[in-house]
Amino acid sequence: MAERRPAASPPLRRRVRSPASIQIRVTGSVLALLLVGGVAVAIASLAYGRQAARQSYDRLLLGAAQDIAESITIVTGGPVTALPLSAFELLAQAPDDRIFYAVRDAGGALLTGQEDVTPAGASREAREARARDRSGPVFYDARMQGEKARFVTVPRRFAERDYSGVVSVTVGQTMLARNDMAYVLTRDALIAAGVLGLMLMGLSVLVIRSALRPMERIADEMLARDPYDLTPIVTPLPAELSVMTEAMNRFMGRLDRQVGAMRNLISDTAHQLRTPVAALRAQAELALEEEDVAKRQQMVARLAARTRSLGELLDQMLSRALVIHRTDSAPRLAIDLRDVALEAVESGDHQLLAPGAELELLIGEEEVCVLADEMSLQEAAKNMLSNALRHGLAPVRIGVSTEGREAVLWVEDSGPGPEDDLMARIGNRFERAAAARGQSAGLGLSIVQAVATAFGGRLTMARSENGFRVALRLPLPEETQ
Amino acid sequence: MISRIALLRRRFRPAPTGPGRAASHEGPPAGRPRTGARAAILAAALALLPALPLTAQEATARFGAAQGTPFTVYSTTDIAILRPALEAFTAANPDLSIRYEQWGSNALYAEARKQCRDGAGPADVLFSSAVHQMVELVNSACAQRYSSPRTQALPETRRWRDELWGVTHEPVVTIYNRRLMPPGEAPRTRFELLDLMRRADPRYFGRVATYDIEASGLGYLLAFADSLEATTFGALLEGFARIDAVATCCSAEIIEGVAEGRYLIAYNVLGSYLQPQSTPGLNATVGVILPEDYTLFLSRAYMIPRSAEKPEAAQRLLDYLLGPEGREILRRSGLVFERDPDVQGLPESSERAVEIDPTLLIARDRQRRASFIAQWRSVFGDAEPAP
Numbered sequence: 001m002a003e004r005r006p007a008a009s010p011p012l013r014r015r016v017r018s019p020a021s022i023q024i025r026v027t028g029s030v031l032a033l034l035l036v037g038g039v040a041v042a043i044a045s046l047a048y049g050r051q052a053a054r055q056s057y058d059r060l061l062l063g064a065a066q067d068i069a070e071s072i073t074i075v076t077g078g079p080v081t082a083l084p085l086s087a088f089e090l091l092a093q094a095p096d097d098r099i100f101y102a103v104r105d106a107g108g109a110l111l112t113g114q115e116d117v118t119p120a121g122a123s124r125e126a127r128e129a130r131a132r133d134r135s136g137p138v139f140y141d142a143r144m145q146g147e148k149a150r151f152v153t154v155p156r157r158f159a160e161r162d163y164s165g166v167v168s169v170t171v172g173q174t175m176l177a178r179n180d181m182a183y184v185l186t187r188d189a190l191i192a193a194g195v196l197g198l199m200l201m202g203l204s205v206l207v208i209r210s211a212l213r214p215m216e217r218i219a220d221e222m223l224a225r226d227p228y229d230l231t232p233i234v235t236p237l238p239a240e241l242s243v244m245t246e247a248m249n250r251f252m253g254r255l256d257r258q259v260g261a262m263r264n265l266i267s268d269t270a271h272q273l274r275t276p277v278a279a280l281r282a283q284a285e286l287a288l289e290e291e292d293v294a295k296r297q298q299m300v301a302r303l304a305a306r307t308r309s310l311g312e313l314l315d316q317m318l319s320r321a322l323v324i325h326r327t328d329s330a331p332r333l334a335i336d337l338r339d340v341a342l343e344a345v346e347s348g349d350h351q352l353l354a355p356g357a358e359l360e361l362l363i364g365e366e367e368v369c370v371l372a373d374e375m376s377l378q379e380a381a382k383n384m385l386s387n388a389l390r391h392g393l394a395p396v397r398i399g400v401s402t403e404g405r406e407a408v409l410w411v412e413d414s415g416p417g418p419e420d421d422l423m424a425r426i427g428n429r430f431e432r433a434a435a436a437r438g439q440s441a442g443l444g445l446s447i448v449q450a451v452a453t454a455f456g457g458r459l460t461m462a463r464s465e466n467g468f469r470v471a472l473r474l475p476l477p478e479e480t481q
Numbered sequence: 482m483i484s485r486i487a488l489l490r491r492r493f494r495p496a497p498t499g500p501g502r503a504a505s506h507e508g509p510p511a512g513r514p515r516t517g518a519r520a521a522i523l524a525a526a527l528a529l530l531p532a533l534p535l536t537a538q539e540a541t542a543r544f545g546a547a548q549g550t551p552f553t554v555y556s557t558t559d560i561a562i563l564r565p566a567l568e569a570f571t572a573a574n575p576d577l578s579i580r581y582e583q584w585g586s587n588a589l590y591a592e593a594r595k596q597c598r599d600g601a602g603p604a605d606v607l608f609s610s611a612v613h614q615m616v617e618l619v620n621s622a623c624a625q626r627y628s629s630p631r632t633q634a635l636p637e638t639r640r641w642r643d644e645l646w647g648v649t650h651e652p653v654v655t656i657y658n659r660r661l662m663p664p665g666e667a668p669r670t671r672f673e674l675l676d677l678m679r680r681a682d683p684r685y686f687g688r689v690a691t692y693d694i695e696a697s698g699l700g701y702l703l704a705f706a707d708s709l710e711a712t713t714f715g716a717l718l719e720g721f722a723r724i725d726a727v728a729t730c731c732s733a734e735i736i737e738g739v740a741e742g743r744y745l746i747a748y749n750v751l752g753s754y755l756q757p758q759s760t761p762g763l764n765a766t767v768g769v770i771l772p773e774d775y776t777l778f779l780s781r782a783y784m785i786p787r788s789a790e791k792p793e794a795a796q797r798l799l800d801y802l803l804g805p806e807g808r809e810i811l812r813r814s815g816l817v818f819e820r821d822p823d824v825q826g827l828p829e830s831s832e833r834a835v836e837i838d839p840t841l842l843i844a845r846d847r848q849r850r851a852s853f854i855a856q857w858r859s860v861f862g863d864a865e866p867a868p
Contacts, residue, residue, distance in 0.1 A: 083843050083849045095838070096642045098620045098642075099839050099842060101842075111848065112847040112848040112849070
């Protein structure tokens with residue numbers, strides 16, 4: 001493990017050190033937003049600016065036309081305009097624009113103002129006539145000496161004794177000031193949008209930098225770590241990034257447990273094998289020196305039995321390591337405990353352990369499901385069964401039941417069970433007494449114990465009226481209750 | 482009954498000729514000696530041909546070397562007054578020569594209008610004191626645009642659309658005859674003038690002069706500016722009528738009349754015509770008053786017609802006149818007035834510029850003009866001279 005760490009580090013480091021790509025992506029998005037937003041703002045503000053300029057200057061135009069219309073009086077049978085200065089002062093608000101005005105009587109004849117004999121003037125007069133027919137002001141665009149201009153025609157009705165009819169006042173102005181105003185409004189809006197965009201970009205750079213700074217801290221921390229240190233990372237991170245450290249912490253936790261399990265296996269194995277192997281060597285040396293054939297035969301038979309027992313011990317230890325490994329890594333599935341019990345009976349292992357022993361299977365009609373790893377459960381069941389067959393009295397019963405919120409897989413023999421002091425110690429990782437004898441009783445139950453713990457359950461041992469019962473109790477999943 | 486409007490010529494005061502419609506000219510045909518005979522012939526011609534088309538210039542002159550590219554200036558300003566400036570310009574720009582035509586303001590306007598309509602004409606520069614007519618020409622898109630640092634340096638009130646520029650700065654003054662007027666009686670303000678006329682002193686009968694607003698575009702503009710400026714104008718008209726004031730067409734006629742003692746007071750005279758070099762001995766006999774209630778200031782308007790064939794030359798002349806040398810020459814010619822508080826005592830707040838802007842279009846309005854002239858005539862005609 002320690003040797004693989006440095007090899008694993010560089011990719012980790014690269015990932016932490018690659019905020020540049022995030023930066024580029026965010027900057028790109030902001031730029032795209034600015035571009036699209038800028039175009040939208042430009043179009044919108046141009047339209048808005050034009051409308052605002054049109055509205056405000058139309059008001060001036062209308063005000064001037066109404067001023068002039070106000071000033072018309074009927075003098076000796078004809079309308080006379082006392083052209084007011086205020087009207088022209090209103091129009092002079094657009095200081096550089098040229099002005100057109102004309103006052104026409106009901107027949108369309110020019111009373112005062114500017115003559116315009118161009119075709120544009122003719123079409124304008126048609127519009128003026130239309131405005132006379134209406135009662136309100138009419139705005140329109142037309143040309144004034146070839147230049148685009150805006151006009152308004154205001155009708156004024158007279159019903160005097162000596163004059164009756166509609167006099168129309170037309171005022172027009174070129175568009176320099178309007179276009180200026182629209183341009184200025186648009187330009188200001190674009191400047192504001194641009195400044196805002198730059199600020200947004202700057203802000204995004206700062207936020208990304210500050211958000212990713214903890215990542216660099218973690219990378220540095222990881223590099224500085226002792227290779228055997230698998231404790232969780234506690235550096236505080238923003239919620240979005242803590243997902244990563246949590247995953248890493250879980251991963252390191254699993255690694256930690258597996259390393260621990262392996263270490264235990266090695267030390268257990270060394271510990272448990274030392275005594276039986278020493279005994280075997282002693283017996284083998286004795287057998288070598290024994291000259292009596294009958295005695296030697298007897299010693300070799302004992303040697304064979306011990307060897308077999310040692311083999312079983314090894315099997316058990318390996319299966320326990322397997323179980324511990326799997327309970328940590330294998331996915332949890334819904335397992336029917338009845339299948340586990342059935343498999344334990346049908347595998348026929350008991351025939352080898354105790355040929356001819358009576359075995360009963362007690363399972364109900366309904367399935368008893370738990371969330372667990374099937375192989376680990378089977379290993380536990382086999383160990384419970386072989387334990388009963390080896391140490392208990394026939395007949396032996398294996399069964400599945402539910403008790404309250406627990407699913408129970410139990411094995412019962414007809415004997416009295418172990419002594420009380422042994423029972424207190426039973427289920428530990430290994431049992432010296434058993435080991436000393438080259439047998440595996442304690443180890444078997446310790447596998448069951450490990451399985452129970454891994455899946456959130458427990459191991460119980462109790463004397464019943466029929467004998468001694470060992471039970472693996474696992475919690476029922478929520479939805480089956 | 483006394484004449485309503487008298488078209489007066491020097492040396493004689495003719496019988497009433499009725500409302501004059503003759504060509505106006507506020508300047509005399511300067512640049513040559515003004516002889517009585519010539520003026521009498523001119524006056525007779527004008528009196529006899531009132532319906533003459535308004536197309537003839539009054540005088541012409543050439544400035545600059547013969548080989549210089551000529552360009553044409555139409556102006557209402559007397560040749561004599563503008564001569565130093567034009568000579569200095571052609572001296573500084575030997576590649577150009579100026580063909581200078583002096584026109585009456587109404588005739589100049591009519592000719593410019595025609596050239597604008599035709600889209601062609603000889604004029605490269607229009608330079609007129611009838612600013613309202615020039616504003617109307619610009620408003621009718623008859624001008625072309627020009628902008629330079631010197632035109633931009635002009636105050637807002639002296640330019641419009643970068644097509645019309647007020648080159649001069651001339652006060653509109655009241656003048657009086659120093660020898661014949663009692664020393665204390667010279668009116669410092671319009672109110673004093675009013676009081677003087679209300680007293681109906683027989684000494685002043687027929688001896689107060691002002692412009693005929695129908696015959697002179699400038700006279701109309703000044704009277705119109707007065708009418709916008711203060712309510713005293715109506716009373717002033719009434720006063721003129723009361724003492725049988727004389728309305729005449731021309732600056733030179735008025736000034737000479739005052740100098741010779743035919744008139745005691747003349748109201749609304751363009752100060753630039755009071756040049757010692759054009760009228761010898763003027764300072765001794767003619768006193769000048771810048772009215773203290775307010776003094777109108779006029780800027781002659783310079784315009785480059787759209788149909789100008791040599792606009793670059795016109796632009797160079799404009800820049801020259803606005804530049805330091807041109808300005809100094811114009812100042813010496815009396816066309817750019819400079820305040821001298823020690824001498825004049827005129828408070829700055831009483832300066833009223835005739836602003837070059839579109840509000841001057843009102844002065845050109847047909848009905849408003851008609852009613853203004855009607856008011857002028859009715860006041861002159863209805864008022865009886867005091868017994």
